Amino acid sequence: MKSVNRWKSFDFGPKAILDENIPHKKLKTNRKSLVNFRKNNHQTISNNITEINFLNDIIPQTVGDLCVHPKKIKEIEEWLKFALHLTNHKKNTQFLLLTGPTGCGKTATTLTVCKSMNVKVVEWINPVDIDFEFVHGSTQTSRFLDFFSQSKYSSLFDSSDSKKILLVKEFPNIFLKRIGEFFDILEECYYKATYPVIFICSDTSSKDLNFQRILFPEEVQMKYSIANINFNACAPTLLKKAIERAQDVLKRDPNTFKVPSPAIREAVITSSGGDIRLAIHQFYMASLRESADLHIITDNKKSHKKCLGNKFTIKNMGKDEKLGLFHGLGRVLNPKRQVDGSSWRINCDIEKLIDEFNAQPNNFSSFLFENYLKYFGNLLDAGHAADVLSFTSLLLGNWENSDCMKIGLWIEVLGLMIFNQHRESRWTQISAPKKIEKKCAIGDVKYVHATDRFYYNLLAENKKYHAFN
Amino acid sequence: MSLLWVDKYRPKDFASLDYHIQQAQELKNLVERSDFPHMLIYGPSGAGKKTRIMCILKELFGPGVERLKMENVTVTTPSNKKVEIMTVNSNYHIEINPSDVGIYDRVIVMDLIKNIAQGQHITTTNNPRDFKVVVLTEADNLTNDAQHALRRTMEKYSSNCRLILCATSLSPVIPAIQSRCLLVRVPAPCIKEIVNVLQNTCKKEDVNLPLPFAESVAKACNGNLRRAILMCEACKVENNTFQDVSNIPHPDWEIFIRKVAKSIMDQHSISNIMKIRNQLYELLTNGIPAEIIFRNIVEGLVIRCDPEVVPYLVREAAIYEHRMTQGNKHIIHLEAFAIKAMCLFQKASIERHIH
Numbered sequence: 001m002k003s004v005n006r007w008k009s010f011d012f013g014p015k016a017i018l019d020e021n022i023p024h025k026k027l028k029t030n031r032k033s034l035v036n037f038r039k040n041n042h043q044t045i046s047n048n049i050t051e052i053n054f055l056n057d058i059i060p061q062t063v064g065d066l067c068v069h070p071k072k073i074k075e076i077e078e079w080l081k082f083a084l085h086l087t088n089h090k091k092n093t094q095f096l097l098l099t100g101p102t103g104c105g106k107t108a109t110t111l112t113v114c115k116s117m118n119v120k121v122v123e124w125i126n127p128v129d130i131d132f133e134f135v136h137g138s139t140q141t142s143r144f145l146d147f148f149s150q151s152k153y154s155s156l157f158d159s160s161d162s163k164k165i166l167l168v169k170e171f172p173n174i175f176l177k178r179i180g181e182f183f184d185i186l187e188e189c190y191y192k193a194t195y196p197v198i199f200i201c202s203d204t205s206s207k208d209l210n211f212q213r214i215l216f217p218e219e220v221q222m223k224y225s226i227a228n229i230n231f232n233a234c235a236p237t238l239l240k241k242a243i244e245r246a247q248d249v250l251k252r253d254p255n256t257f258k259v260p261s262p263a264i265r266e267a268v269i270t271s272s273g274g275d276i277r278l279a280i281h282q283f284y285m286a287s288l289r290e291s292a293d294l295h296i297i298t299d300n301k302k303s304h305k306k307c308l309g310n311k312f313t314i315k316n317m318g319k320d321e322k323l324g325l326f327h328g329l330g331r332v333l334n335p336k337r338q339v340d341g342s343s344w345r346i347n348c349d350i351e352k353l354i355d356e357f358n359a360q361p362n363n364f365s366s367f368l369f370e371n372y373l374k375y376f377g378n379l380l381d382a383g384h385a386a387d388v389l390s391f392t393s394l395l396l397g398n399w400e401n402s403d404c405m406k407i408g409l410w411i412e413v414l415g416l417m418i419f420n421q422h423r424e425s426r427w428t429q430i431s432a433p434k435k436i437e438k439k440c441a442i443g444d445v446k447y448v449h450a451t452d453r454f455y456y457n458l459l460a461e462n463k464k465y466h467a468f469n
Numbered sequence: 470m471s472l473l474w475v476d477k478y479r480p481k482d483f484a485s486l487d488y489h490i491q492q493a494q495e496l497k498n499l500v501e502r503s504d505f506p507h508m509l510i511y512g513p514s515g516a517g518k519k520t521r522i523m524c525i526l527k528e529l530f531g532p533g534v535e536r537l538k539m540e541n542v543t544v545t546t547p548s549n550k551k552v553e554i555m556t557v558n559s560n561y562h563i564e565i566n567p568s569d570v571g572i573y574d575r576v577i578v579m580d581l582i583k584n585i586a587q588g589q590h591i592t593t594t595n596n597p598r599d600f601k602v603v604v605l606t607e608a609d610n611l612t613n614d615a616q617h618a619l620r621r622t623m624e625k626y627s628s629n630c631r632l633i634l635c636a637t638s639l640s641p642v643i644p645a646i647q648s649r650c651l652l653v654r655v656p657a658p659c660i661k662e663i664v665n666v667l668q669n670t671c672k673k674e675d676v677n678l679p680l681p682f683a684e685s686v687a688k689a690c691n692g693n694l695r696r697a698i699l700m701c702e703a704c705k706v707e708n709n710t711f712q713d714v715s716n717i718p719h720p721d722w723e724i725f726i727r728k729v730a731k732s733i734m735d736q737h738s739i740s741n742i743m744k745i746r747n748q749l750y751e752l753l754t755n756g757i758p759a760e761i762i763f764r765n766i767v768e769g770l771v772i773r774c775d776p777e778v779v780p781y782l783v784r785e786a787a788i789y790e791h792r793m794t795q796g797n798k799h800i801i802h803l804e805a806f807a808i809k810a811m812c813l814f815q816k817a818s819i820e821r822h823i824h
Contacts, residue, residue, distance in 0.1 A: 218547075369801055373743055382739060383812040386805035390792055393801045397613060424739075436753050436800070437571055449514060450756030454720040455699035459473055459706055466755045468725035 057249045058280055060112045067234055067242040067276055068105045075229050076113050083196035084119070084163050093189050094196040095224055099212050100231025102202045103275030107169065109231075110198055114165060122147075122195075123167040140172040141181050148189045148197070166197045171211055182215050190224045199226075233274025240269060242276055243283050250287050257287040328357045329367055329430055333375040335417035346417050354406075354413060361409040362396050365389075366433035368416060377422035388415030474702045475695055478670050481535070483524050487669070488662040489517070489655065496521065496653070500528040505600070507623060509608065509647065511636040512655035515693025518635050521655060522604060525633070529598055530561040544580045546573055556581075562602040568610035575615040578605070579622060586626030600629045608634035609641040610758070612797050620645045638760065640794050657692030660684065666694060667701055676705060689717050696720075722757050723765060730769030733807050737815040742808055749803050759799035763790055763806070770810060778817050785809045 060066050063073055076096075083094035098106045114121050124147050127140065148166065175182040189197070201212040221228060234242075243265055250257040264286050272279035331353055338347040357364060369389055376382040388411060395408030448456055453465035480486045483493045499505070508525075510518045526534040536559055543553050552573045557564040563585060567574035585601050605611075611619070623632060623646070634650060636642055658666070664683045671678035678701070686704070690697035703718050729748050732741060752762050767786045771779055785806060793802040 366798070369798075373739060373746070376739060379737055379739060379808065379815060380812055382742065383805075383808045386801075386808045390789060390802045390805035393796050393798050394792055397796050399613070434750060435571070436750070449695075450758070451514065451720060451722065451761065452695060452699055453755075454722065455696070455703055455718075456473070458703050458718065459699070468721045468751070468755075 054246075054249060054284060058246055060108055061115075063112055063116050065245060066105060066109055066112055067238040067245075068109050068231070069235070069238070072229065072231060073109060073113060076109055077117070079227055079229070080113060080117060080119065080165070080196070083165075087194075087196055092191060092225075093194055095186075095190075095226040096196070096198045097212070097216055097221070097226050097228045098198060098200045098231065099228065100203060101233045101274065103272075103277035103279075104231045104233050105276055106200050106202075106231050107167075110167065110200070117163075119163045119165055121165055121167050124170060126170045126172055140174050141178075141185070144172050145185050145188065148185065148194055149192065164195045166195050167200070168197065169200045171215065175215060176209075179214060183220060186220065186224055234272075234276045234279075235274070236269050239272065239274070239276060239279050240265075243268065243279065246280055246283050247287075250284070260286045325359050325364070325367065326430055328353070328359065328364065329371065332368065332413050332416055333371060333420075334423065334425075335420055348417070350410070350414060350417075354409060357409070361405045362399075363433075364409065365392065365396055365412055367430070368412065369393075370433045371428075371430050372416055374428040375424050376420060377424040381419045381421050384419040385416050388412060388419070473699070474670055474674065475698045478673060478698075479520055480524065482527055486517075486520070486524065487666050488658050492653075492655070493521070493524070496525060497528060499651075500525055503597075505529065505598070505631055506651045507627070507632045507634075507649055508653060509634045509636065509639075509642065509650035510653045510655060511609075511639050513657045513692055514637055515690070515695040515697075516655045516657045517694060518655045519606070521653075522633055522635060526559075526562055526602060526604075529602070530559075534559045534561050536560070542581065544573075544576050546576045552576060561598075562604060564604040564606065566606045567615060568607045572612060572614075574611055575618045578611070578615050579618050582619075582622045582626060582630060582632075586622075586630035588629075600631050602631050602633055604633045604635065606635045607637075608646075609636035609638050611642075613643070616643045616646055620649065623649050637758070638794070658694050659692075660687045663687035663690065663692075663694055663697050667697060670698060671701070686717060689719075722752060722755070726752065726762060726765040727769045729807075730766045731773070733766070733810050734770060734773060734814055737811045737818075742804065742811070745807050746800070746804055749800055749807075753800060759793060759803065760790070763793060763803060766803075766807070774814065775817055778813055781813050782810060785813070 066073060076098075079094075079096055083096070086092075086094055098110065100106055111121060124144065127143060171182075199216070201210075201216070203212070204210050216226060216228075220226070247259065251259075260283070265283070268279055268282045268286060272282060331348065336347040337344050359367075372385055372389070373382060376385060392408040392412040392415070395411070396405050398404040398408075448465075454467070457463060457465050457467060483497045486493045510522060512518055523534070537557055538559070540556050540558060541553055542556050543551050545551055550573070552570050554565060554567070554570050554577055563581070565577065565581060567577045570577055582603055585603060588601075619632075620643070632650070634642075634646070639647065639652070664680070664687050667683045667686060668678055668680075682704075683701075686697050686700050690700055700717055707718065725748070729745055732745060749762065753759065763786070767782070770782060774782065789802045789806040789809070793799055796802065
């Protein structure tokens with residue numbers, strides 16, 4: 001896993017080339033010399049090479065190139081038409097909020113659709129000269145406002161009647177601390193009627209960075225009539241289409257790239273988890289590596305074998321692994337041990353395991369409570385486990401404090417795994433947590449306390465209320 | 470069905486209350502002022518909390534509060550689930566039990582109070598008050614979310630909406646709410662007072678109630694006056710003469726809990742825990758408060774078990790009962806205690822075999 005992390009962090013375009021051509025020595029050469037080197041190298045082999053810039057060429061050019069569900073594209077097109085139309089009539093500013101997981105094509109769709117409709121996109125980028133701000137000069141907030149009012153940003157080359165939209169992907173950090181300022185700006189823009197604005201927010205698992213939740217709560221969306229289009233992760237069929245397109249691009253340079261086997265394609269699609277950017281990058285690497293010499297293959301043999309062997313396995317080249325709920329429950333309730341002489345330890349990286357849980361701590365915990373008993377073979381063990389559950393349920397009750405909940409989950413998972421010393425290993429069905437819904441007798445004329453219902457039954461000589469026996 | 474004695478002879482105003490006379494007078498004085506605070510009335514069940522609330526309402530608004538109508542209110546949660554709750558309301562007040570809807574109580578609390586508070590109430594000659602009262606019963610069963618939501622609502626709409634909360638125990642109510650309310654404790658009546666009420670009731674019904682029988686009912690009801698009257702009437706229905714003291718009917722859930730306690734003592738196995746879990750679920754879904762379940766289980770165990778185990782048992786009980794009052798998921802703590810108790814009994818029986 002560690003080595004793969006390192007791989008990802010590199011700007012791997014040049015790195016891959018480097019691997020291919022100079023396997024051992026010149027690891028630290030800069031890009032320019034590399035390219036030169038490569039050019040010379042190729043010239044010796046053949047003279048008619050087409051240089052491709054993969055990352056540029058892969059950018060979707062037409063709407064047809066997008067690998068987003070056609071309905072979503074249509075939704076955006078329609079919104080744009082609608083918004084531009086309204087802007088011409090000097091109505092209020094139109095806002096659109098795009099949400100969805102990372103790499104599902106939110107930005108790409110926006111840009112491509114705008115291009116096809118001949119709309120100019122102006123994007124806000126956070127200023128980098130933060131130091132300057134402390135001493136003198138305008139603050140991020142005021143610049144952000146300027147961006148909307150467009151006084152400083154109109155280009156000389158634009159004809160005055162060209163259509164234009166504003167795109168905000170980065171939000172000035174200051175808004176996380178002073179949310180009110182953001183609302184003030186929205187308020188100001190809303191009535192000024194400038195160009196339509198598109199906000200793009202990626203889904204995050206972290207509560208504190210969830211812009212959608214912090215900056216666009218429901219009442220704000222209502223107040224400024226912000227349209228919201230939510231993207232889903234890319235479907236495998238669409239990813240396949242995108243990869244085929246990438247293949248076409250890569251074919252133009254057959255010296256560097258080769259066609260990976262269908263199995264690898266399959267693996268790339270499954271491992272990307274619907275993230276198209278990731279899929280394309282992985283595919284790029286896979287194409288490179290196939291043509292490279294042996295030592296790179298041995299280097300990544302494990303990951304390759306895994307993805308070839310079983311296309312459903314998520315290999316470790318992909319995103320952070322996310323465990324499904326049932327998978328996670330299985331890991332916790334069926335702990336694997338590593339016995340070392342007289343001592344033992346749990347054969348599992350707890351930290352990794354907990355990071356991989358996808359579910360809400362509270363939800364996960366209620367599933368654990370509902371099911372843990374079936375996996376325990378000894379009363380004393382179960383007693384310890386129940387004690388842990390009872391204790392952690394208090395920690396998990398602190399919903400204001402996410403750290404507290406995380407610690408609670410930690411204790412719970414560890415406790416259940418360690419105390420399960422006499423594991424029951426027969427197959428059992430996982431059941432969903434029971435929802436306690438109080439039964440209220442229908443047509444009660446008066447409120448009858450549950451503890452008195454017995455007497456009401458007795459005195460009225462009927463069975464209106466539940467009778468225990 | 471004719472009215473039960475409990476409902477028939479429930480005092481309607483402060484003057485007709487039978488006990489806590491001093492407190493009644495204080496409450497009356499409070500109501501006479503134009504400024505009326507939020508209130509949190511707490512005390513054991515059957516002590517007369519609800520009776521006092523109705524007295525307060527009557528004193529505030531006059532006899533109009535007695536014209537009650539039932540209404541089902543539907544509220545949509547953020548996740549688009551429709552939640553239905555039954556309300557009892559008059560022109561001047563509304564009574565809900567938010568814990569009926571479990572985890573959705575927050576939505577109910579916020580929506581209903583908002584709806585009520587947003588309307589302006591016009592003072593007329595009949596109604597000198599410009600606010601409406603919301604009565605929340607079982608306030609101690611509100612989830613934490615709901616209590617925090619309530620805190621905000623209480624401040625925001627305090628101009629035209631007053632809350633009267635009713636709780637059996639104060640400890641699950643968050644301090645923020647406690648500090649916003651006037652706390653009024655209604656203690657359970659003593660045996661003498663219960664006997665007195667029972668005899669008065671029977672006199673009104675033209676039934677002769679012997680004093681020893683009244684006393685044994687008063688003892689059996691555990692300070693719960695409502696139950697005492699119900700027991701009394703049940704006895705009358707069963708054998709009419711009030712002679713046989715041993716024949717006082719106990720509620721079925723109490724017997725049910727005793728059975729649970731017995732099975733905790735007798736069978737120490739995982740499969741039995743699963744059975745007990747289902748029984749606990751049955752009790753909880755039928756609205757028996759968790760602390761009453763807990764207490765009855767502990768009592769059932771302590772009465773029957775080996776005296777040597779008792780201290781350990783009570784120790785565990787204290788731990789889990791404390792946790793239970795702090796948390797919202799009662800079943801976890803109940804079950805944990807059941808397992809711990811089983812472990813203790815198992816250990817004790819093994820030791821007995823060795824000696």
